[in-house]
Structures are given as structure tokens and as C-alpha cells.
Amino acid sequence: MTTRLLRNARLLDLEHGGEIGDVVVVDGVIADLGPGAADRWLAQAGAAASAAESTDLGGDLLIPGLVNAHTHSNQTIEKGLCDALPLDAWMVVASYGGAGARLSPRDLYVSAMIGAIEMVRSGATSVLDCARSDNEWVDDGMDAIMQAYADLGLRANVAIQYSDLDFFSSIPVDLVPGGADLLKPPVASPDVVLAAANRFVDRWQGKSPLLQPLLGPSSLPRCSTELFEASVETARTRGVRMQTHLLSAQSQIRMAQQRYGLSTVEFLAKLDALQDWASFAHAIWLSPEEIELFAQTDAVAVHNPASNLKLGAGVAPVPALLKAGAKVAIGSDGASSNDTQNMFETLKLSTILHRVQGPPETWPTANDGLGMCWTNGAAALGADVGRLAVGAQADLTVIDTDYVWPAPAEQLRHQLAYAELGSAVRSVYVAGQPVLVDRAFPGIDEDALRAEARSIATRIWTTLPDRLARFEEVRPVLEQIEAAVGGGGASCH
Structure with missing residues (x-):
């Protein structure tokens, strides 16, 4: 059994409104959440308590x-x-x-x-x-x-x-x-x-x-x-x-x-x-x-x-x-x-x-x-994700409240939907396991991957002239079809 305690977070989803609480994750699934959840689990865990990993989120926002x-x-x-x-x-x-x-x-x-x-x-x-x-x-x-x-x-x-x-x-x-x-x-x-x-x-x-x-x-x-x-x-x-x-x-x-x-x-x-x-x-x-x-x-x-x-x-x-x-x-x-x-x-x-x-x-x-x-x-x-609830998968994102500021629940959701593009994302957990920690990927050489991606892109772009030449061969037909069906740009009502 693996246990992770995420303490002192502002819990926000479609049901929670940003109240301070904890999330207890056992074997990748949310086992408890809310005020005092971590201490409740520790009081019942016995010898397993010593193996739990605990992280204090310091009031940051925790969302699905x-x-x-x-x-x-x-x-x-x-x-x-x-x-x-x-x-x-x-x-x-x-x-x-x-x-x-x-x-x-x-x-x-x-x-x-x-x-x-x-x-x-x-x-x-x-x-x-x-x-x-x-x-x-x-x-x-x-x-x-x-x-x-x-x-x-x-x-x-x-x-x-x-x-x-x-x-x-x-x-x-x-x-x-x-x-x-x-x-x-x-x-x-x-x-x-x-x-x-x-x-x-x-x-x-x-x-x-x-x-x-x-x-x-x-x-x-x-x-x-x-x-x-x-x-x-x-x-x-x-x-x-x-x-x-x-x-x-x-x-x-x-x-x-x-x-x-x-x-x-x-x-x-x-x-x-x-x-x-x-x-x-x-x-x-x-x-x-x-x-x-x-x-x-x-x-x-x-x-x-x-x-x-x-x-x-x-x-x-x-x-x-x-x-x-x-x-x-x-x-x-x-x-x-x-x-x-x-x-x-x-x-x-x-x-x-x-x-x-x-x-x-x-x-x-x-x-x-x-x-x-x-x-x-x-x-x-077809997965139980997208919610903070007991039994749901612990796929969780930590949002830095230096970027998304504490506010009433609706305004917090407005900030997520309209004001954020990712700069506030501090950490990410999938099935309770850390994928991104303090904006870094543990165990992943991101710089090496990006260098390899640049090399691949350089090679791909050398094929572009031939690809565009092929496109020009069929462009007249495509343009005629586009004109015949009325193009896009709107829905059908």
C-alpha cells in the first residue's frame, strides 16, 4: 500500500469551493479529503503511518x-x-x-x-x-x-x-x-x-x-x-x-x-x-x-x-x-x-x-x-477522474496562488477558465504519483528531449517544399470543392 498526504490545500472542483483541507491518496485513489483528513488517516493507520509521504501545499489550490x-x-x-x-x-x-x-x-x-x-x-x-x-x-x-x-x-x-x-x-x-x-x-x-x-x-x-x-x-x-x-x-x-x-x-x-x-x-x-x-x-x-x-x-x-x-x-x-x-x-x-x-x-x-x-x-x-x-x-x-471525491482517481493539479488568487468559489472558477494559461501550474499528480514537482519533471531529461525534438523538426522542415508542391497540384480541385459546398466558418444553424 502506498499513501500520499497532500495537506493544507484549497480544494476546488465543481463541488468544492476552495476551502482549506487535505487529500489522502491510497494506492492512487482518493481515500479521504477535507479539513483534518490527513490527521484522521494517520490516527487510524497504525504502523502504515510511517510509510506515508506527506506534502504541505501551503494553501495552494488543488484541482482535478x-x-x-x-x-x-x-x-x-x-x-x-x-x-x-x-x-x-x-x-x-x-x-x-x-x-x-x-x-x-x-x-x-x-x-x-x-x-x-x-x-x-x-x-x-x-x-x-x-x-x-x-x-x-x-x-x-x-x-x-x-x-x-x-x-x-x-x-x-x-x-x-x-x-x-x-x-x-x-x-x-x-x-x-x-x-x-x-x-x-x-x-x-x-x-x-x-x-x-x-x-x-x-x-x-x-x-x-x-x-x-x-x-x-x-x-x-x-x-x-x-x-x-x-x-x-x-x-x-x-x-x-x-x-x-x-x-x-x-x-x-x-x-x-x-x-x-x-x-x-x-x-x-x-x-x-x-x-x-x-x-x-x-x-x-x-x-x-x-x-x-x-x-x-x-x-x-x-x-x-x-x-x-x-x-x-x-x-x-x-x-x-x-x-x-x-x-x-x-x-x-x-x-x-x-x-x-x-x-x-x-x-x-x-x-x-x-x-x-x-x-x-x-x-x-x-x-x-x-x-x-x-x-x-x-x-x-471512461475513467473516474475530474473530481475531488472519495473513490476517484487521484489525478490532481496544484495551482500556485501567487498566480490564481484566493477568492469566492465562483471567482476562483472564473480565474481558472479565463485567466490562466499554465504559468500557475506548480505540481501535477497522476494516480497519486508526482509527474511534475515544483515545475520540474523528476526522472525526465527534458532538455535532451527538446534537443532531439529540434533535430527531428529540422529534418521534417526539409520535406516541406515537396509537400507544398504536392498540395499545389491538388489545390484547384480543393478550392472548387470548398466553394461548391459553401466553405466552413459557421455551424449548420
């Missing part, structure tokens, strides 16, 4: 760690990749369409570590990572990403991202003359694609309480109907969670009608895929009927405000989703589209972005933003 419910660790080193490109054009340069960078397993390890370090420094304790490894070394690449999270000590759900259709099969190329010439056959049969995903699950399922392998069908348009149906069935029968992308571009409305004869959410409902083990990134172009249908389920939508704004993809109908009772979490998205992994930035944008639409009574509040991050982030992970 932030949950990043959607990102792509393979993009971390490509910050600043693009500017003023809409979603589909960005995808050609960043990932698909023949122009993406290839990262070795070691590159993927470093990229995941650098992204995780940034997340921890901005208060995150857990992440849902839709990671992509080159098919040539998919097993070693995915293992390298998992090992990075293991080495740092972050709680990570990692979805192996896969698809069987070429990028141009995922956009309505039929809208432009000659567009069909870009189409290619499927890259592999569904069973071959899923074989790698099943191997990943075999290697990692149950291996660590902090690491969970997930299925990650890239997006519905980039997966054949057969592959997506097989993914849902595999998730259900194997007891594996799943994350995919949902309606991140307006053009996908047309693709769904062509492919399924239904709206995307209707198709998901038909497959019985809107379950508590499934989460859906973006969820921008939902119709009012799809919002109501989604809200009747336990599935989780993940709002990614920074990347959606940067790529002009649209504004997710978060107020309508929340009003309907849907579960909405928040995520940073990948660093080549956001371009940060800062969850305080994401938390702020998740609320204030929606204040340009609708009357004030519809605006998401700081409490709404924190609830999306903590409560619904926990739902996306």
Missing part, C-alpha cells in the same frame, strides 16, 4: 487535473505548419493526400513526450490521443507512443488511427470536373486494416491502469462502410473504447447522404455506435435533428475550438448540444492545426467562442467549461 479528450501526438513537432488553409487543404499538407511527413517510431516517441510535457505544464493529467503511425512500422510506432506516456506517467487512452480509403474518397470530388480522376482503390481490405488495430489492443489491453488502447477509425468518410461497421463490432465485442472524427467539414454532410442514404448521426444510431464507449471529435455540422438524436445517447462529443477556428472548419453547436443534454468534452486537437496542447487555452475558448451567437442566457459559463473538461472528459476516457 484537466482532461484533453482529443489530440494527435504525431503532430506535436509540426507546430506552425500551415496558415490560412481550410480543413481539407490543411489535411493534404499535414497528413493525407500524399504530402504528409513520415515519422519513425523514435520520432513518434519524442513527439508524444514533448506534447505530453506541454499538456502537464498546462495542468492536464490525462489525454485521449488519436495517434497515427506509418503502416510500414505501425506496431513499433504505436508501442513507442504508449511507452512515452508510460515513461512520463500521464494517464493516456491511445486510439490507433486507421482508414482504408484514400483521402480523395472522403471529399465530394464529383462536384468538380475531373475530380473523379483523383480517386484511388482502397489501400487495404478492412480485415487487414483491423488486424493491426487488434494487435495493438492485444499488446496493451490490461497492461497498465494508466494506459488504455482504443480503436481509432480515422473518420467516417475515410473508412469504408464495411471497415467502420467492423470497428464498431470489434469495440463492442472486445470491450474496447473507440474515438473517431464526426462532421468536422461541411462537405461531409453530402458524403453521408451519398454513402449511407442517411445523416451521419442516423447512420451511427443504426449501427448502435452511440454508446458510452464511443467519443466523436469535432461534431460541428450537426443538424438540429442530429443534435437531439445524439443527446439521447451516452456517446461523447469532443469540442476542439482552437483548431476549428484556425482551419475555418466551423463552430460546433455546443450551446445546443448542452441544452439538449448531450455530453460534450473538450480537446486541444493536434499541434499542426491548433497549434498548442494547452488545455487552459482550450477551456477558455470552449466557453467564450459561443458568445458571438445567441443571447447571454445561452452562453456556456465557466462552470460549463469546467464540466466539459472534467466531468465529460472523464466520460470520454
Whole structure:
């Protein structure tokens, strides 16, 4: 049994209002909390009391760690990749369409570590990572990403991202003359694609309480109907969670009608895929009927405000989703589209972005933003995190009160949601273990990792001219499609 006593902290979550108290952590789980909790435990512990590690937090704020419910660790080193490109054009340069960078397993390890370090420094304790490894070394690449999270000590759900259709099969190329010439056959049969995903699950399922392998069908348009149906069935029968992308571009409305004869959410409902083990990134172009249908389920939508704004993809109908009772979490998205992994930035944008639409009574509040991050982030992970309560996982972030000043509960939450970007984060614990202590990572050579990341980035940027040349070849078609579907820039209502 391992015990950690965190004394003299201001406890703040959606239930606690900043009162001074202690948190007792036993074997990674909160065993007691509140005024006098540490002394109560010591009085009952007997001989075990001498083995407890005790830390006096000196009145600093103690909050549940932030949950990043959607990102792509393979993009971390490509910050600043693009500017003023809409979603589909960005995808050609960043990932698909023949122009993406290839990262070795070691590159993927470093990229995941650098992204995780940034997340921890901005208060995150857990992440849902839709990671992509080159098919040539998919097993070693995915293992390298998992090992990075293991080495740092972050709680990570990692979805192996896969698809069987070429990028141009995922956009309505039929809208432009000659567009069909870009189409290619499927890259592999569904069973071959899923074989790698099943191997990943075999290697990692149950291996660590902090690491969970997930299925990650890239997006519905980039997966054949057969592959997506097989993914849902595999998730259900194997007891594996799943994350995919949902309606991140307006053009996908047309693709769904062509492919399924239904709206995307209707198709998901038909497959019985809107379950508590499934989460859906973006969820921008939902119709009012799809919002109501989604809200009747336990599935989780993940709002990614920074990347959606940067790529002009649209504004997710978060107020309508929340009003309907849907579960909405928040995520940073990948660093080549956001371009940060800062969850305080994401938390702020998740609320204030929606204040340009609708009357004030519809605006998401700081409490709404924190609830999306903590409560619904926990739902996306399927983990008992995001709250200070007996029985919850001790994923905790210490906030320096020299930066976030003591105040009434609501004002403390306002400061977290609107005034902080990570400078106040002093220490971070995951399952009660210190990951960041007084702004340093014990046992991690951060300087060496950053030096290696710079070397990788230097190599990646040498590939950029060829990638941009490939993009210029297809830019006219992409621009015509963008014009034909009306572009992004708003939600569908």
C-alpha cells in the first residue's frame, strides 16, 4: 500500500469551493479529503503511518487535473505548419493526400513526450490521443507512443488511427470536373486494416491502469462502410473504447447522404455506435435533428475550438448540444492545426467562442467549461477522474496562488477558465504519483528531449517544399470543392 498526504490545500472542483483541507491518496485513489483528513488517516493507520509521504501545499489550490479528450501526438513537432488553409487543404499538407511527413517510431516517441510535457505544464493529467503511425512500422510506432506516456506517467487512452480509403474518397470530388480522376482503390481490405488495430489492443489491453488502447477509425468518410461497421463490432465485442472524427467539414454532410442514404448521426444510431464507449471529435455540422438524436445517447462529443477556428472548419453547436443534454468534452486537437496542447487555452475558448451567437442566457459559463473538461472528459476516457471525491482517481493539479488568487468559489472558477494559461501550474499528480514537482519533471531529461525534438523538426522542415508542391497540384480541385459546398466558418444553424 502506498499513501500520499497532500495537506493544507484549497480544494476546488465543481463541488468544492476552495476551502482549506487535505487529500489522502491510497494506492492512487482518493481515500479521504477535507479539513483534518490527513490527521484522521494517520490516527487510524497504525504502523502504515510511517510509510506515508506527506506534502504541505501551503494553501495552494488543488484541482482535478484537466482532461484533453482529443489530440494527435504525431503532430506535436509540426507546430506552425500551415496558415490560412481550410480543413481539407490543411489535411493534404499535414497528413493525407500524399504530402504528409513520415515519422519513425523514435520520432513518434519524442513527439508524444514533448506534447505530453506541454499538456502537464498546462495542468492536464490525462489525454485521449488519436495517434497515427506509418503502416510500414505501425506496431513499433504505436508501442513507442504508449511507452512515452508510460515513461512520463500521464494517464493516456491511445486510439490507433486507421482508414482504408484514400483521402480523395472522403471529399465530394464529383462536384468538380475531373475530380473523379483523383480517386484511388482502397489501400487495404478492412480485415487487414483491423488486424493491426487488434494487435495493438492485444499488446496493451490490461497492461497498465494508466494506459488504455482504443480503436481509432480515422473518420467516417475515410473508412469504408464495411471497415467502420467492423470497428464498431470489434469495440463492442472486445470491450474496447473507440474515438473517431464526426462532421468536422461541411462537405461531409453530402458524403453521408451519398454513402449511407442517411445523416451521419442516423447512420451511427443504426449501427448502435452511440454508446458510452464511443467519443466523436469535432461534431460541428450537426443538424438540429442530429443534435437531439445524439443527446439521447451516452456517446461523447469532443469540442476542439482552437483548431476549428484556425482551419475555418466551423463552430460546433455546443450551446445546443448542452441544452439538449448531450455530453460534450473538450480537446486541444493536434499541434499542426491548433497549434498548442494547452488545455487552459482550450477551456477558455470552449466557453467564450459561443458568445458571438445567441443571447447571454445561452452562453456556456465557466462552470460549463469546467464540466466539459472534467466531468465529460472523464466520460470520454471512461475513467473516474475530474473530481475531488472519495473513490476517484487521484489525478490532481496544484495551482500556485501567487498566480490564481484566493477568492469566492465562483471567482476562483472564473480565474481558472479565463485567466490562466499554465504559468500557475506548480505540481501535477497522476494516480497519486508526482509527474511534475515544483515545475520540474523528476526522472525526465527534458532538455535532451527538446534537443532531439529540434533535430527531428529540422529534418521534417526539409520535406516541406515537396509537400507544398504536392498540395499545389491538388489545390484547384480543393478550392472548387470548398466553394461548391459553401466553405466552413459557421455551424449548420
